[in-house]
Amino acid sequence: MIHPTALVDPAARLADDVDVGPFSVIGADVEIGPGSQIGPHVVVKGPTVLGARTRIFQFASVGEDCQDKKYAGEPTRLVMGDDNVIREGVTLHRGTAQDRGETTIGSRNLFMAYAHVGHDCVIGSDCILANQVTLAGHVKLGDFAILGGLSAVHQFCHFGTHAMAGGGSIITKDTPAFVMINGNPAEAHGLNLIGLKRRGFSKEALKALGESYKLVYRQGLTVEQALAEIRRRYELPEVDTFIASIEVATRGITR
Missing domain, CATH: 1.20.1180.10 (Udp N-acetylglucosamine O-acyltransferase, C-terminal domain)
Known part of the structure; x- marks a missing residue:
């Protein structure tokens, strides 16, 4: 199940049936749950916990040090639930000592190609981040949140459960639950009724x-x-x- 060209640290903890593709790197302090598939050319750095049936596509970077200039190598974590799909080129960073020390992601989320989740974010379950969505540090997303492609969320923003942002939205304020927003800067356009x-x-x-x-x-x-x-x-x-x-x-x- 582990390709001979993959590099898996002896200290990593992988369930017996985890599939690791060619040229991928799994670091120490990484835990990957059963039924997971790690594609080719993926890097997973710890401390990171990935739940059951995680699927990661090529060139994704999961659990890397964050980009906050205040980060000085403190031991922080990324923790994800089950059944998450991480598409090509996605970057998910660990937390910082200045905040929670942990980036937390729920279950059944879809991170489309080249999406970015910054340090200390808290993401619920059943969310969709379309292509190239960018979350700055300290962002909180409720369950069933949907962010259209190329949307960007300012640090410390809250994006409510069942809320939806149209593609290209620039979100600098908090978005209440159930509300649909769009634009630069984003404006409210009613409830997410269809959803x-x-x-x-x-x-x-x-x-x-x-x-x-x-x-x-x-x-x-x-x-x-x-x-x-x-x-x-x-x-x-x-x-x-x-x-x-x-x-x-x-x-x-x-x-």
């Missing part, structure tokens, strides 16, 4: 979220006034998620 319908959201939840969106974006209210009115009108978990994603915003929300 929410595909994922089985109820008509009641969609109606409440639509009205909540209008209160925040179209009624001329302050954010605090809008959230107070939303709380008065609705008691739904989906609306609670929308509210929470705005309350945790540290850079202001995309308008």
Whole structure:
């Protein structure tokens, strides 16, 4: 299962059925779960943990030192869940001692070709980062987030669960859950309705979220006034998620 031209450090911990392609390099302090496939010309550096059924395509770099100039070689980590797909040329960097010390990625994510995840990012599960998406350090993505190709996210931004960014978006503020944004600089353009319908959201939840969106974006209210009115009108978990994603915003929300 390990090609004779691959270099696997004796200290690496690979499940018995892991497939490592030609000319790939697996460093010490790397753990790779069962059913994983590491393609040719891949570099995985530790400390890094890759869950079960990880698939990495050629020329990807996973778990490398970050590009933060303050990083001085401290022992930091990259930890990923199961069933992630990492396409050609993707770069995923470990954390820094100045933050969490760990870049954390959930399960069932798709990182398309040449996407980049910077240090200390926290990515949920079931996300899609299209070709050449770039996440700066300290970015947080909720579950089911979708970022269109060539999008860039500023450091420390939060991008909410089920939110979507169109291709080429420049994202410098936080994006609330369920919201669809686009442009440079990115602006809000309504709810990600198609995605929410595909994922089985109820008509009641969609109606409440639509009205909540209008209160925040179209009624001329302050954010605090809008959230107070939303709380008065609705008691739904989906609306609670929308509210929470705005309350945790540290850079202001995309308008």
